[in-house]
Every structure is written in C-alpha cells, then in structure tokens.
Amino acid sequence: SMNTLTSGVLSGAIRSVIISGAPGVGKSYELINKLDIAEQAGKVDYVRVSGAISGIGLYKTLYNYRNKNCVVVLDDVDRIFADEDALNVLKAALDTNKKRTITWMTETRALKDDDIPTSFEFAGAVVFITNMHFDKMIAGGSKIAPHINALMSRSIYLDLGIHTNREIMIRIEQVISNGDIFEKDDLCLTKSQKTDIIQWVRDNHHHMRSLSLREVLHLGSMVVADSKNWKQLAAITQLRRTRSFI
DSSP states (O other): HHHHHHHHHHHHHHOOEEEOTTTTTTTTTTHHHHHHHHHHTTTTTEEESSSOOOOOHHHHHHHHTTTTTTTEEEEEGGGGOOOOOHHHHHHHOOOOOSSSEEOOOSSSHHOOOOOOOSSEOOOOOOOEEESOOEEEEEEHOOTHHHHHHHHHHHHEEEOOOSSSSSHHHHHHHHHHHSSSSHHTTOOOHHHHHHHHHHHHHHHHHGBSSOOHHHHHHHHHHHHHHHHHHHHHHHHHHHHHSSSSSO
8 A cells, every 4th residue: 555655646647645654664665765766867856844834834845846846744743733834834735636836825935035936836746644543532532633634534544553563663664674774774684684684673562662673773773883793783772671681
C-alpha cells in the first residue's frame, strides 16, 4: 500500500496523502528514496519540510512548489495543529477538488516582498507524514479531532498500523532487510553484523528506552566503533537501568 501510494504521487495520479505511524519507523524513508531517484531523473521537483512551520511559511513553500510535477513532503510537522492559519492552508492544499486554490489574506506585505500573490492555484502533490494515531485520537474525542477529520476527508489516509513495540519491531526488520539504511548513514556493515544487530534488538526491544530505526542506526555506529564489545555499550546506553547486559 505504501509503494502504491508512492508510485501514485510520483505519477501525479495521487495528489494528497496522509501517512500515520509511530515515530522513527521509516515512514518517510522509502518515499524520500524514490523521490530522490525521480528528482535526479528530472521527473519531479520536491521539498521536505520538517519541524515547525508557520502559516505564511507553508503558503510560500506551496507557492514555490505549486506546479504539476512538484511534491511537498510535510514530515513530522504536527505542531501545525496549533496554528489555525497553517491548518487552513494545509486543508486547501490537501483538497481533492480538481482545482485547488490557496489564499492568504493576512501579512500580505511579507508576500509582496517575495513577489508572491495572495492567491494561486496549487497543482502539486502534498504528503503529510505524522506520528499521531488519527483514528485513536478521533475515537478518544481529542480536541483537535474536527481538524483531523477535515484533513482525512480531503486526502487518502494510510495508517501503517505501526504503533505497538511488536509492530515497530516487524517494521524495523522489514526496512533493514529491504534497504540500505546503514549505507545511507555511511555505516559499512557486513551481513553478519546486520544480523547480529537485528537479533540484539529482538532480544532486548521490550527493555529498550526507545525503539525506532534511529536506535538501530546508533547500534550500527557502535558496531563500527568496536565490533567486539559493542553489545556492552549498547546495553549501557540503550537499555533501562534494571536490565542486565546481554
């Protein structure tokens, strides 16, 4: 399903996607890999936005990537729910209508300085990647549930089903076996070392302070630093204090 959506975004058939799942499980990993390849081939022009972004900042980004072959990836920008202006801009960008018009009527002087109009037609694609469990938040009556519903109704919503430790563990093994995640982080590991890392995480994931691909990459760094004693360092840095070394 993730591959199908990614292919749809690259072809222009799909213009708005929301991807939900636990943090640090590579939600954007495969997407960004394919976008990089497509961009190098001159097929798409994309930008990845992470962290905080203001309403006017989002408006400007969407304007700069407004054309048909453009993709805007909003990765872990959940603070957008605290900004009404940014939310309204996002709703307009994610709309499924054939013609999507995005408008900005405040702080227009800041737009004039950059020669950006107060309204434009957006023909690009938007991928909104979130750590939030949208279905659970709606069921629990979250105060931002109406905003979540509004976004979901405007877009294809994919819950990767990765929220529990067991699901995260399965996803980690999948990403490691299918990709070159260590190489992308400039970590040259043998097949045997990768297998050892996976096994260590399998044995200890219930006792790790945090479980994600980030921690797996940290383990890869430890193996590179000291291939013989890395498990000791891993136990000290990754496991809760009550857990003995393995």
